Amino acid sequence: MMTVYLLFIFVLAIFLGFELISKVPSILHTPLMSAANAISGITLIGALASMQTSHHGFTAFLGTLAVVLATINVVGGYAVTDRMLHMFKRKDKGGAQ
Amino acid sequence: MSLDQVGINFVYVVSAALFVFGLKMLGSPATARRGNLVSAVGMLIAIVATLLAQGLDYRWILIGMVIGSLLGMAGAYFVRMTAMPEMVALFNGFGGLASLLLAWSEYHQHPAMTPFIVSVTALSVFIGGVTFSGSMVAFGKLSGTIMQKAVVFKGQHLINGALLLAAAGASGLLYLRPDSVVGYLVFLVIVLVSLAFGVTSTIPIGGADMPVVISLLNSYSGLAACAAGFVVSNNILIVAGALVGASGIILTRIMCKAMNRSLANVLFSGFGTTTAKAQGEGGSQGEIKPASAEDVYYILEAADSVAIVPGYGLAVAQAQHVVKELGDLLEANGTEVVYAIHPVAGRMPGHMNVLLAEANVPYDQLVEMDDINPRMDGIDVCVVIGANDVVNPAAVFEEKSPIYGMPIIETFRAKTVIVLKRSMSPGFAGIENALFFRENTRMYFGDAKASIQALVAEFKEGK
Numbered sequence: 001m002m003t004v005y006l007l008f009i010f011v012l013a014i015f016l017g018f019e020l021i022s023k024v025p026s027i028l029h030t031p032l033m034s035a036a037n038a039i040s041g042i043t044l045i046g047a048l049a050s051m052q053t054s055h056h057g058f059t060a061f062l063g064t065l066a067v068v069l070a071t072i073n074v075v076g077g078y079a080v081t082d083r084m085l086h087m088f089k090r091k092d093k094g095g096a097q
Numbered sequence: 098m099s100l101d102q103v104g105i106n107f108v109y110v111v112s113a114a115l116f117v118f119g120l121k122m123l124g125s126p127a128t129a130r131r132g133n134l135v136s137a138v139g140m141l142i143a144i145v146a147t148l149l150a151q152g153l154d155y156r157w158i159l160i161g162m163v164i165g166s167l168l169g170m171a172g173a174y175f176v177r178m179t180a181m182p183e184m185v186a187l188f189n190g191f192g193g194l195a196s197l198l199l200a201w202s203e204y205h206q207h208p209a210m211t212p213f214i215v216s217v218t219a220l221s222v223f224i225g226g227v228t229f230s231g232s233m234v235a236f237g238k239l240s241g242t243i244m245q246k247a248v249v250f251k252g253q254h255l256i257n258g259a260l261l262l263a264a265a266g267a268s269g270l271l272y273l274r275p276d277s278v279v280g281y282l283v284f285l286v287i288v289l290v291s292l293a294f295g296v297t298s299t300i301p302i303g304g305a306d307m308p309v310v311i312s313l314l315n316s317y318s319g320l321a322a323c324a325a326g327f328v329v330s331n332n333i334l335i336v337a338g339a340l341v342g343a344s345g346i347i348l349t350r351i352m353c354k355a356m357n358r359s360l361a362n363v364l365f366s367g368f369g370t371t372t373a374k375a376q377g378e379g380g381s382q383g384e385i386k387p388a389s390a391e392d393v394y395y396i397l398e399a400a401d402s403v404a405i406v407p408g409y410g411l412a413v414a415q416a417q418h419v420v421k422e423l424g425d426l427l428e429a430n431g432t433e434v435v436y437a438i439h440p441v442a443g444r445m446p447g448h449m450n451v452l453l454a455e456a457n458v459p460y461d462q463l464v465e466m467d468d469i470n471p472r473m474d475g476i477d478v479c480v481v482i483g484a485n486d487v488v489n490p491a492a493v494f495e496e497k498s499p500i501y502g503m504p505i506i507e508t509f510r511a512k513t514v515i516v517l518k519r520s521m522s523p524g525f526a527g528i529e530n531a532l533f534f535r536e537n538t539r540m541y542f543g544d545a546k547a548s549i550q551a552l553v554a555e556f557k558e559g560k
Contacts, residue, residue, distance in 0.1 A: 002330060003213050003327075006326075006327055006330065006332065006335055009332050009335050009336060009339075010323065010327075010335050010339055013335065013336045013339035013340060013343075014339045014342065014343050015343075016117065016339075016340070016343075017120075017339055017340040017341075017342065017343025017344060018343045018346075018347060020117065020120045020121055020124075020340070020343075021120065021340075021343055021344040021347045021348075022347055023121070023124040024120075024123050024124055025124070025125070025126070025465070026351070026438075026440055026446065026447055026450075026465055027126065027438070027447060027450040027460060027463050027465070028123055028126060028129055028447060028450070029348060029351075029445075029446035029447030029450075030181055030185075030445055030446060030447035030448050030450065030451045031123070031129060031133070031447070031451070032123055032344060032348070032446075032447070033185050033311070033312070033315050033344075033345075033348065033445065033446065033447075034181070034184070034185055034188070035119075035120075035123065035133055035136060036315055036318075036319065036340075036341045036344045036345065037185060037188035037189065037192060037315070037318070038136070038137070038140070039116060039136065039140070039319075039337050039340060039341050040188075040189075040192040040315075040318045040319045040321075040322050040337070040338065040341045041140070041191075041192060041195070042140070042143075042322050042326075042333060042334050042337035042338060043192065043195040043196050043199055043321075043322045043325055043334065044144065044195070045109075045143055045144065045147050045331060045333055045334060046199050046325055046326065046328075046329045046331050046334050047161075047195065047198075047199050047202075048144065048147045048148060048153070048158060049147055049150060049153075049329065049331070050199065050202055050203065050206075050329065051153055051154045051157055051158050052152050052153065052154060053152050053153065053154045054152070055154065055206065058205060059202055059205050059206055060154065060157055062198050062199075062201050062202035062205065063157065063161075063198075063199075063202050064157045064158075064160065064161045065161075065198050066195045066196075066198035066199045066202065067157070067158060067161030067162060067165065068161045068162075068164050068165040068168075069165065069191040069192075069194050069195040069198070070165070070191070070192070070195040071161065071162050071164075071165025071166055071169060072165045072168045072169040072172070072188070072191050073169070073188050073191050073192050073195070074140055074144075074165075074169070075165065075166045075169030075170055075173070076168070076169030076170065076172045076173045076184075076188065077169070077173075077188055078133060078136070078137040078140070079169065079170055079173030079174070080172070080173035080176060080181075080184065081133045082130065082133055082134070082137075083173060083174075084178070084181075084451055084454075085126075085129045085130035085133055086130060087451070087454040087455050087457075088126045088129065088130075088450075088454045088460045089454070089457070089459055089460065090126075090127070090459055090460065090461060091459035091461050091462070
């Protein structure tokens with residue numbers, strides 16, 4: 001039953017994703033991709049939950065490496081997206097300097 | 098304070114909603130920055146809730162998160178905007194590898210998996226591995242450390258097919274005996290095969306097709322997170338991964354459409370390895386009419402509306418700031434200036450817009466191809482800078498041309514076209530451009546940056 005429930009969520013999320021993303025204008029596609037990088041760092045949640053105190057050695061190594069990589073994506077992705085979006089300005093506000 | 102599973106999952110519902118709101122706000126440049134923040138808050142509360150669970154080993158978590166944050170911040174802060182495609186390629190790869198490692202860690206801890214979990218573990222490892230090694234190849238091609246041209250060799254499709262079969266076979270074996278030494282070895286085979294497949298499936302794709310490849314890998318990195326979500330039965334991974342997966346698929350489709358090619362054609366054909374000789378009728382193309390800085394100045398000075406059509410050559414020449422300066426001078430002269438941007442201009446979706454935004458071009462002057470083409474007849478002058486294939490009229494007129502049918506910015510319909518170009522060499526796709534020989538075209542040869550600087554100087558003198 002759990003499996004069916006997870007698949008259910010997956011299918012709905014895919015459709016929701018299509019609806020949302022097709023509304024993003026092409027001028028924002030690069031920030032969209034870096035934001036997607038940040039969101040795909042969601043693996044961090046799984047990696048954190050897997051870091052149980054009962055684990056040692058190789059498991060802890062795999063988990064820590066996954067935490068490092070996913071954190072790079074989350075932090076770097078959101079930060080660089082913010083940096084980019086900060087540069088998009090309207091004409092009346094500081095367009096010409 | 099510690100949270101139980103129900104509490105944690107409740108927080109995940111909130112963060113999923115914030116991801117959705119964040120993406121919705123990315124729908125307009127006015128709200129996009131806040132949208133990104135909303136999405137980041139969603140991520141933050143999910144992380145905090147997860148950390149409140151009992152029995153976590155905070156030592157390694159802290160070390161991992163500190164290292165990751167420092168590297169992420171440094172990358173985000175120092176990356177040049179021209180290098181965004183490389184950055185996104187790297188991030189795609191990290192996302193894929195993180196999902197592979199998570200699935201590996203799960204398998205290492207509990208090898209006696211149920212059949213469904215075995216299947217999604219194999220899938221997570223495979224997608225994650227392909228995403229990682231494929232992204233590293235894409236990164237190498239984009240940064241120029243490895244050959245940008247498509248690498249095509251005999252039997253390539255056979256090798257790719259064999260690798261896919263090997264992955265499927267190994268997954269089947271793993272399915273039968275997950276909790277045995279053989280099972281573990283088979284698992285490692287899946288890891289290696291996925292890494293190999295990522296390389297062999299990305300090297301035949303040429304530098305010009307990189308926008309498609311990084312969009313596709315972006316999608317894979319989301320799907321890998323999704324598969325990892327099934328492995329650990331975590332719904333926030335599934336929701337967020339699916340959103341990213343859908344985003345990458347849409348971008349891939351837009352890029353393919355903008356090049357009038359199918360995804361299969363991009364992935365398998367090795368486009369750009371042969372220099373196509375278009376215009377088979379021979380040298381009846383007419384004459385090239387070169388123009389000097391002064392000539393161009395007089396044309397621009399008299400224009401009421403100017404559309405600047407930038408391509409990646411503009412970024413290579415680091416000319417975006419002088420272009421903006423020229424645009425300002427034209428506007429001060431009473432000319433309407435817009436920047437017409439083709440979907441595949443630059444090296445990733447939307448890249449050119451970011452480069453121009455960095456040079457302080459306001460986003461209301463950035464116009465999409467579908468908005469500029471209908472009013473092209475009313476434009477006095479088109480200035481093409483560092484773009485080639487995306488303005489090639491062969492895409493409209495030459496049925497035999499390899500790019501026939503590709504949507505282009507129809508600059509040839511403007512009253513005058515000025516093409517800034519270093520030399521007469523053909524573009525990325527290796528196709529000659531009939532635009533250069535048309536009656537209303539003037540060629541302004543030279544380095545893009547120096548040429549525009551010369552124009553700026555002319556304007557300043559003319560006042």
